[in-house]
Amino acid sequence: MKIDFIPFQIGMQYENWEFDLEPINLSFKISYDQFIYFKKDIKELFGIEIQDIHLYFNLDILFKVEIIFKSKNQVQDFIYLATELEKKYSRQVLVSKNDKLTKTWKDPKKHLIIEHNFKNNQLKLMVLDKKYIEV
Structure with missing residues (x-):
């Protein structure tokens, strides 16, 4: 599955963005570092405004991208985003x-997930290496 709508690709090196990142969670107890992408050059995705982009690295290798949307109608935007992704990748079960509402697209190396969390009313899109599903 080729993900061409964001510049962050799973497996890329930390050094590609090191000057555009601010640490959020650096811990020696867990095996990854979490950063917020503070450069504001990516304002929207599929016409939905982006609130934050979080990048997760393990040993300086990108393994997860999390895009949190700033949306007024999370459920409606979830449906819209799911429809747009299904046009690109295939229909998936809700x-x-x-x-949480989720749709997941899987390939042998990575997963693409959209999620709406009803508790915190948050819509996000995640791309991650399938080895790190629980992070």
């Missing part, structure tokens, strides 16, 4: 579990 899963409702633990106060």
Whole structure:
């Protein structure tokens, strides 16, 4: 699955963005570092305004990208985003579990996930290396 709508590709080196990142979570107890991409050059995705972009690195290798949207109508935007991604990648089953709606596209190396969390009313899109599903 080629993800061409964001410049961040799973497996790329930290040095590609090191001057555009601010640490959020640096811990020696866990095996990854989390950064916020503070450069404001990516303002929207599929016409939905972006609030934050978080990049996760393990040993300076990008393994997860998390895009949090600033949306007035999260459920409507979730449906719109799911429709746009299904045009690109294929139809997927909608899963409702633990106060979350999700759709997941999988390939042998990575997953593309959209999620609406009802508890915190947050819409996000994630791309991650399938080895790090739980992070």
